[in-house]
Amino acid sequence: MNEVLKQGSATTASRIYEMLRQDLLDGRYAAGERLTIALLRETYQVGLSPLREALNRLAAYGLLRQENQRGFRVLELSRDELADITEMRRQLEGKALELAVKHGDEEWESQLLAANHRLSKACSHTPVVEWEQLHSRFHNALVAPCGSVWLLRFISQLHDQFDRYRRVAPRAQELRHQLDAQHQELVDLALARNARRARELLEEHITLSSEVAQKSCR
């Protein structure tokens, strides 16, 4: 959906889409909560049509559930689904990283180093939203040159899903250090073109995140 924003000036519908998406990932709406059109209109100060279009997009994307004649609901969180999302992430991102290590050029190496640098510089007093953005960018940079548009698309989608779970979990300092260390190690393995080990580590990385999230899920 990012492409839509880049080309051409953003429409109201696109702006609301992005705002709602962010707020959904941030857990600003409770799982299972019903999103009332009238309330959303007030909250975001927008008209009916663009709001409904944004909601329709989000439902098709999988961040909302749409029931005919009954409006829109935030999706529930369940351990089963977290397990599903985690396993899918492991396989798709693992595969993508292998391909990226194979195909990535110097430009990729620089981007990756840059993304990791920015992420690790963000310290504890950086706003959460900003850190999350840097974190997403890093993981995106990691797999970007995998060569498959659809693979990247699915990975982003799963990332958004996963974030809903991750962000309900408490953020322990120690864990963050551990994850940061893994990020660094991932960069090292990627630059060393060690596809096998890089993939293994990424899968561990995902599993670790998932286990933490699972504890505070239901």
Next chain:
Amino acid sequence: MNEVLKQGSATTASRIYEMLRQDLLDGRYAAGERLTIALLRETYQVGLSPLREALNRLAAYGLLRQENQRGFRVLELSRDELADITEMRRQLEGKALELAVKHGDEEWESQLLAANHRLSKACSHTPVVEWEQLHSRFHNALVAPCGSVWLLRFISQLHDQFDRYRRVAPRAQELRHQLDAQHQELVDLALARNARRARELLEEHITLSSEVAQKSCR
């Protein structure tokens, strides 16, 4: 999106969504064509709002491209993308079939036999649209008990994408027999719980379809 139709009476937006989706898969609109709102309104005899909502869903789903302030376009067809979709299908459906063979119960076996029976009974004077539906149902039945909601979701999405390519290709009688034979063999291998061979054959099956489609692509 099928769930939406089942629960609750269908809204106009949902009906248009399904109609448009079918027509897009059938290749009723040219690749790259611009879909004018006014024209679509006449064609489907619907109001503006539900139509726009359906278009927004289709764009989020990946069957349309949305450019801000410039409306909606049918996606282009390209060999590169077909290759991408094919490879993704091979991996995801292959994996799903392995899991389905492992987890599928007797109910699955019956469903699979039934789906294959209906498909093979559909002879050359069966309407194309109907055959396509049976074909989709068969492939869906094959992987249904894989245990992963997200895997199934991605597979369906890729299937829709793939169909756009497949349906522009001429339908040779000989090829159809060959594919039908593979369907039968897939059922046999599935019932024999031979996950390895079943997966291999499914991957061949996808590749074969893809090669035919590729010839009539650009």
Next chain:
DNA sequence: CTAGGCCAAATAATCGATTTTTACTAGAAA
């Protein structure tokens, strides 16, 4: 006292009109 049905309020969905933006064309200047 409960089950079922009816009515009113709330909410979602749709419509038609209006505003905004883009695409096209013709005419003027280089």
Next chain:
DNA sequence: TTTCTAGTAAAAATCGATTATTTGGCCTAG
């Protein structure tokens, strides 16, 4: 002839009002 620009037509996006559906409370019948 080409290129730039103004004006116009076409199309997309948005708005406010209207219609249709659901929800929940209340009343009645059993």
